[in-house]
Amino acid sequence: MCNAKACMLVYGEGEGVPEVFPSHAKAVAILTQYKNMPEGKFKKTVNQEGFLSQHFDKLHAKGQKFQGVCEDNETRVLLHKAMSNLSSLDGLNVEDLTNVGRKLEVVL
Known part of the structure; x- marks a missing residue:
């Protein structure tokens, strides 16, 4: 992430308000800048669900x-x-015999 602007929100257990890094004002500025960018600017941007999918x-x-x-x-x-x-080959089922036949066709 060379020269990238980033911010982080950390929610403590049982706390309703997150800690914001580097500061609340800088985080708001970064998020506003991101929201105002043209839609095609970040083709590879995905949310967590999309990334996991x-x-x-x-x-x-x-x-x-x-x-x-x-x-x-x-x-x-x-x-x-x-x-x-x-x-x-006597004890093989139909599926195994079919697989052997296919492999023989490939080999021959």
Whole structure:
């Protein structure tokens, strides 16, 4: 935050009025300046809910990616077992057999 103007409001437990830093007058000036800026000036400005929502979406996407990688690795293990011993396919359910078939198509 080089050269950025900032203020902070700290609410103490059980206190109705916050402490304002650097001062009440400077905080009001900073907030007024921010409110008077054109709307397009801060395209990336988000509130706390928006920030958390964006962060959650990114984490959710990463989780789905890792889940896909994990499923892919499990299928590779099944494929390896199948290639070394065809009788190992006997106990697999339909979903596992389908995954092995898809992996075989990719490999071949």
